[in-house]
Amino acid sequence: MSLNLQPNIPDPDGFYQELIDSQRDMTDAQAQMMNCKLVLVLANHIGDREVLRAALEVAGGRIGPA
Amino acid sequence: MLQTYSYPKFAYRQSAEQKEGRVARHPVVVIGAGPIGLTAALDFGRRGIATVVLDDNDTVSIGSRAVCYAKRPLEIWDRLGCAAPMVAKGVSWKVGKVFFENDLRYTFDLLPEADHRMPAMINLQQYYLEEYMIAACAELATVDLRWKHKVISLRQEPDHVVLTVETPDGVFTMEADWVVACDGANSDTRKMVGAEFTGRFFQDRFLIADVVMKADFPTERWFWFDPPFHRNQSTLLHKQSDDVWRIDFQLGWDADPEEEKKPEKVIPRLKAMLGETTEFELEWVSIYQFACRRIDDFRHGRVLFAGDAAHQVSPFGARGANTGVQDIDNLGWKLKLVMDGAAPEALIDTYNEERAFAADDNLLQSTRSTDFITPKSEMSRRFRNAVLELAADHAFARPLVNSGRLSTPTPYVRSSLNTPDEDIFAGGMVPGTNCADAPIAVAGESGWLLHHLGDGFTVMTFGSVPAKTVAAGAISAKVLSVGDDLVDTKGRVAERYDGRPGTTYLIRPDQHVAARWRSFDAAKIARAVARACVA
Ligand SMILES: Cc1cc2nc3c(=O)[nH]c(=O)nc-3n(C[C@H](O)[C@H](O)[C@H](O)COP(=O)(O)OP(=O)(O)OC[C@H]3O[C@@H](n4cnc5c(N)ncnc54)[C@H](O)[C@@H]3O)c2cc1C
Numbered sequence: 119m120s121l122n123l124q125p126n127i128p129d130p131d132g133f134y135q136e137l138i139d140s141q142r143d144m145t146d147a148q149a150q151m152m153n154c155k156l157v158l159v160l161a162n163h164i165g166d167r168e169v170l171r172a173a174l175e176v177a178g179g180r181i182g183p184a
Numbered sequence: 185m186l187q188t189y190s191y192p193k194f195a196y197r198q199s200a201e202q203k204e205g206r207v208a209r210h211p212v213v214v215i216g217a218g219p220i221g222l223t224a225a226l227d228f229g230r231r232g233i234a235t236v237v238l239d240d241n242d243t244v245s246i247g248s249r250a251v252c253y254a255k256r257p258l259e260i261w262d263r264l265g266c267a268a269p270m271v272a273k274g275v276s277w278k279v280g281k282v283f284f285e286n287d288l289r290y291t292f293d294l295l296p297e298a299d300h301r302m303p304a305m306i307n308l309q310q311y312y313l314e315e316y317m318i319a320a321c322a323e324l325a326t327v328d329l330r331w332k333h334k335v336i337s338l339r340q341e342p343d344h345v346v347l348t349v350e351t352p353d354g355v356f357t358m359e360a361d362w363v364v365a366c367d368g369a370n371s372d373t374r375k376m377v378g379a380e381f382t383g384r385f386f387q388d389r390f391l392i393a394d395v396v397m398k399a400d401f402p403t404e405r406w407f408w409f410d411p412p413f414h415r416n417q418s419t420l421l422h423k424q425s426d427d428v429w430r431i432d433f434q435l436g437w438d439a440d441p442e443e444e445k446k447p448e449k450v451i452p453r454l455k456a457m458l459g460e461t462t463e464f465e466l467e468w469v470s471i472y473q474f475a476c477r478r479i480d481d482f483r484h485g486r487v488l489f490a491g492d493a494a495h496q497v498s499p500f501g502a503r504g505a506n507t508g509v510q511d512i513d514n515l516g517w518k519l520k521l522v523m524d525g526a527a528p529e530a531l532i533d534t535y536n537e538e539r540a541f542a543a544d545d546n547l548l549q550s551t552r553s554t555d556f557i558t559p560k561s562e563m564s565r566r567f568r569n570a571v572l573e574l575a576a577d578h579a580f581a582r583p584l585v586n587s588g589r590l591s592t593p594t595p596y597v598r599s600s601l602n603t604p605d606e607d608i609f610a611g612g613m614v615p616g617t618n619c620a621d622a623p624i625a626v627a628g629e630s631g632w633l634l635h636h637l638g639d640g641f642t643v644m645t646f647g648s649v650p651a652k653t654v655a656a657g658a659i660s661a662k663v664l665s666v667g668d669d670l671v672d673t674k675g676r677v678a679e680r681y682d683g684r685p686g687t688t689y690l691i692r693p694d695q696h697v698a699a700r701w702r703s704f705d706a707a708k709i710a711r712a713v714a715r716a717c718v719a
Pocket of ligand 1: 215216217218219220221238239240241245248249250251252253310333334335336366367368369371372373392472490491492493499502503504505506507508
């Protein structure tokens with residue numbers, strides 16, 4: 119499996135609203151904590167290290183030794 | 185401070201060579217009588233090598249040092265005849281608990297597999313460990329342990345090493361065919377040969393306290409991230425023998441080591457943790473900064489490095505002494521074969537190949553643990569805390585919690601000494617792996633498999649074979665038949681080695697698998713022995 123970068127979310131506007139709303143009442147610190155948990159939960163769901171590595175790169179992260 | 189232990193003082197004796205002013209040549213000189221140098225003395229001595237050990241001190245390890253010893257080093261010490269008192273005196277444990285803020289988030293069990301002679305882990309103060317090994321050395325005529333002998337300089341010649349040694353009687357010179365440097369993290373020997381020792385220093389300090397108390401904490405490893413009694417830092421609690429408890433407080437980089445060591449600073453920290461009413465006494469307090477570093481090459485000419493002199497790790501995961509003991513396990517038989525002319529000197533180079541590979545694995549594990557325990561940025565701290573919060577309710581997050589991955593052996597899966605598999609096997613006994621133990625019986629007496637492996641090369645075969653030995657050059661490997669020579673009483677040997685009639689393993693003197701086949705073929709075995717000796 120490779121990282122899917124094509125539209126894949128049904129009702130994109132609905133999802134986006136849900137995402138933003140889910141953090142509406144949070145302080146920045148709370149929202150950052152939630153984002154971290156969200157990354158971990160989703161990463162575990164994906165599980166595939168190749169896909170996760172590709173996602174880290176697409177998000178602008180650096181892969182490989184410093 | 186209270187003392188539960190009185191440090192023995194070992195007598196200095198002037199050696200005959202120093203007294204007579206003659207320069208003696210020794211087959212091997214071990215520098216340092218810490219846990220690794222002592223293991224070297226026992227291993228080399230038992231293999232019949234006359235071994236001189238030099239130590240600049242005259243007692244055992246002082247203060248708070250190693251606590252946890254894992255199954256593999258215990259198996260090695262068992263092979264060397266000194267594990268029994270360690271296990272008897274030590275505290276066995278298998279449950280670890282991880283707390284975050286106010287709550288228990290996660291419990292793990294080392295789940296030791298049944299039917300192994302040695303426990304998964306014991307806790308024991310390092311001074312006891314050394315004391316038992318020193319007693320075992322005294323039983324060996326081949327070991328000459330010399331206290332108050334400080335190596336002050338070293339010169340390498342093409343076929344030997346010249347050492348200058350200082351004792352209470354002055355300075356003298358000795359020669360050695362081989363030198364094994366076990367002189368610890370600040371190794372003088374490393375400087376004398378000009379070796380590099382590089383890696384990472386962690387910008388953090390830890391208060392390590394040994395406390396005597398009669399407490400009803402269970403015999404478990406408790407690790408706190410950010411507890412209410414020590415905000416924003418971590419704390420570790422571990423039981424040792426004699427009602428001594430090891431407590432580590434992470435202090436951060438800005439802590440003043442001299443200030444933090446004072447009882448008036450330490451006692452309130454402990455009271456906050458243990459409760460105002462718990463009675464305790466301090467036994468020892470020190471402040472450490474941890475590093476993860478290793479030497480560029482474990483071999484510099486005729487000087488071989490082992491233990492902390494070769495690699496230094498942070499103690500999360502209890503990897504220091506545990507891995508150092510395995511350095512010696514790897515080196516002893518190679519040195520013996522080369523000294524006897526049964527293998528070429530190139531075999532010694534594989535000591536660096538295999539143990540540098542293991543050291544890199546240890547350094548990686550230990551660096552990862554340290555990064556989890558001491559996050560280097562605000563964002564990595566958030567990720568860390570997110571893992572800890574999720575771990576309470578969700579199984580998926582628990583494997584991400586890293587409060588120190590406890591030491592396990594690194595299989596030499598890529599070693600040039602292995603003969604690659606040509607048959608299909610299930611299970612974990614791939615070439616380069618240390619042999620799993622199993623209960624067996626010999627002539628009606630129950631015993632353990634590992635006691636029958638390790639005295640030279642062994643061919644372990646399932647079923648009957650016509651041969652008693654297999655010859656390969658100067659080496660003769662003894663054949664051990666599972667069925668004829670020993671009985672697989674519980675079926676664990678067959679289970680752990682995926683043994684069927686004909687299955688044959690070639691096992692190195694350090695109880696590691698060199699090769700395996702589905703049938704007994706003396707010519708293939710001889711080739712695999714030669715390969716495992718670089719012959
Ligand atoms: C707080 C703490 C906790 C730890 N916990 C664990 C743990 O749980 N499990 C574990 O496996 N490890 C642990 N370790 C690591 C462990 O203590 C070391 O890895 C171990 O002591 C290394 O043994 P060594 O023989 O290589 O060196 P050392 O123990 O340092 O011994 C070196 C010896 O060489 C002698 N020497 C030095 N220079 C000379 C010289 N020029 N001439 C002659 N002799 C010399 C010294 O006197 C000393 O006796 C811990 C360490 C610390 C600090």
